[in-house]
Amino acid sequence: MTLEHPDKVHLSPEDRKLLHDLRQQRRGRAKPAHKPGLGDRIADKVAATVGSWRFIIAQSAILLLWIVLNVLAIIQHWDPYPFILLNLILSFQAAYTAPIIMMSQNRQADIDRRRAEHDYKVNVKAELEIELLHHKIDMMREQEILRLLNVIQRLSAHLAPEVATAVEGESGAKA
Numbered sequence: 001m002t003l004e005h006p007d008k009v010h011l012s013p014e015d016r017k018l019l020h021d022l023r024q025q026r027r028g029r030a031k032p033a034h035k036p037g038l039g040d041r042i043a044d045k046v047a048a049t050v051g052s053w054r055f056i057i058a059q060s061a062i063l064l065l066w067i068v069l070n071v072l073a074i075i076q077h078w079d080p081y082p083f084i085l086l087n088l089i090l091s092f093q094a095a096y097t098a099p100i101i102m103m104s105q106n107r108q109a110d111i112d113r114r115r116a117e118h119d120y121k122v123n124v125k126a127e128l129e130i131e132l133l134h135h136k137i138d139m140m141r142e143q144e145i146l147r148l149l150n151v152i153q154r155l156s157a158h159l160a161p162e163v164a165t166a167v168e169g170e171s172g173a174k175a
Helices: 013-028 038-050 053-072 084-174
Strands: none
Touching (some): 038 084, 053 084
16 A cells, blocks of 8 residues: 555445545535525524513513502402412413514524534544554555565675674674
8 A cells, every 4th residue: 555545445335425525514504504594594583582680570560560559459440369360371472482482493403403414414424434544554654665675685694794794703703
């Protein structure tokens, strides 16, 4: 294996195809998510409003005012105790608010799911790219080791006659 052919990597055919597809997505960029329609924007506004402290405080103040005005009868009793009209209004509000909030939550869940899928694809791509980099580094190490071995063999071949003469000279001097 040589570095001139980086396609010859230890990736399975499925991984190679997946990496190719992920690389193409980066180049082409992901399709932009569809723009939210009027209903989606209204659902988001309602959910943001109903889920705010401003709404809770305002609604609590209105409820308190409603109860005080009807209990003290400062103005005519339009909803005497047990406040049936108030219960009807709150039930009506809850009946419409809950599905609208659910629509907004479902849309947000879809957005979160798409983001999670994108993150997963990015992680897979990073994993495959890192695997390729590891393989390239291993190939470079192998090539460097082969070069060093060739140099050592050439030096050994070049120095072998001189070493043999030196060894023979030492053994002759000892005898």
